Amino acid sequence: MNGIKYKLKVIECDTYESLSKNAAMMIVQQIAEKPDSVLGLSTGGTPVGMYKELIKLYRSNQVNFEKVRTFNLDEYVGLDRYHPQSYHQYMYQHLFKHVNLPENQRFIPLGDMDLIESEVNDYEEKILKNGGIDLQILGIGENGHIGFNEPFTPFNQSVHTVKLAESTRRANAKYFSSIEEVPRIAITMGIDTIMRSQKIVLLISGNRKKEAFQKLMSSHISEEFPASILRLHRDVTVIVDQDALFESSNQRQSSLLK
Numbered sequence: 300m301n302g303i304k305y306k307l308k309v310i311e312c313d314t315y316e317s318l319s320k321n322a323a324m325m326i327v328q329q330i331a332e333k334p335d336s337v338l339g340l341s342t343g344g345t346p347v348g349m350y351k352e353l354i355k356l357y358r359s360n361q362v363n364f365e366k367v368r369t370f371n372l373d374e375y376v377g378l379d380r381y382h383p384q385s386y387h388q389y390m391y392q393h394l395f396k397h398v399n400l401p402e403n404q405r406f407i408p409l410g411d412m413d414l415i416e417s418e419v420n421d422y423e424e425k426i427l428k429n430g431g432i433d434l435q436i437l438g439i440g441e442n443g444h445i446g447f448n449e450p451f452t453p454f455n456q457s458v459h460t461v462k463l464a465e466s467t468r469r470a471n472a473k474y475f476s477s478i479e480e481v482p483r484i485a486i487t488m489g490i491d492t493i494m495r496s497q498k499i500v501l502l503i504s505g506n507r508k509k510e511a512f513q514k515l516m517s518s519h520i521s522e523e524f525p526a527s528i529l530r531l532h533r534d535v536t537v538i539v540d541q542d543a544l545f546e547s548s549n550q551r552q553s554s555l556l557k
């Protein structure tokens with residue numbers, strides 16, 4: 300990081316489907332240029348459509364994952380890899396079981412409580428040993444978190460464990476039977492790990508992310524809003540759908556009428 304603020308490239312999409320297709324195509328293009336690319340992958344609701352598109356493209360022989368390596372951003376601490384809400388299971392269900400990405404080339408931090416201390420160092424080391432991330436896919440939390448880097452996480456951190464914000468636990472509670480079941484701690488790539496990626500693609504979809512998108516575009520950089528650091532990266536593409544982009548049509552109408 301050299302302190303220079305870069306302009307974020309923004310791709311505005313009419314629909315979530317179009318956002319998903321654009322994101323999938325960026326991955327396909329990356330793998331076409333470099334078949335042994337190291338991809339950084341994310342979870343959550345937003346990239347589900349992108350993974351569906353990738354599977355379609357794989358089935359129509361437009362992408363080959365044979366040499367690709369993947370590193371996921373984060374995992375809950377306290378859920379083992381077979382827990383249905385773990386990101387290990389998410390990745391298996393949404394991508395890995397459908398494509399030809401060899402098992403020993405997929406990496407996700409281990410969330411097992413007894414392994415967590417060594418995993419923090421091991422995971423960062425594995426990323427470095429594989430030459431760092433070529434293309435990192437990110438989503439964003441309503442509070443601006445990326446990975447599980449909650450507001451006020453120091454920008455210079457590499458892989459670490461984090462106490463989840465209550466708002467993040469509430470947002471993710473929909474995947475569990477109750478909020479009590481949502482883990483309180485997670486392991487995540489740090490902001491520094493993410494910023495060392497060659498390229499970053501940030502996906503922003505839906506009404507709930509409108510404010511986060513606006514804050515991101517305001518160009519003020521602060522640890523209070525973790526995603527704001529992306530302004531200091533030279534190659535970030537933000538793919539945003541209309542729901543996250545605009546005020547609702549009613550609001551737009553009334554502001555037009557003023």
Ligand SMILES: N[C@@H]1[C@@H](O)[C@H](O)[C@@H](COP(=O)(O)O)O[C@@H]1O
Pocket residue numbers: 341342343344345346372373437438439440445446447467471
């Ligand atoms: N750790 C994940 C993030 O990587 C993700 O970007 C965010 C947004 O998720 P969603 O796309 O479901 O809104 O949620 C979680 O907290």
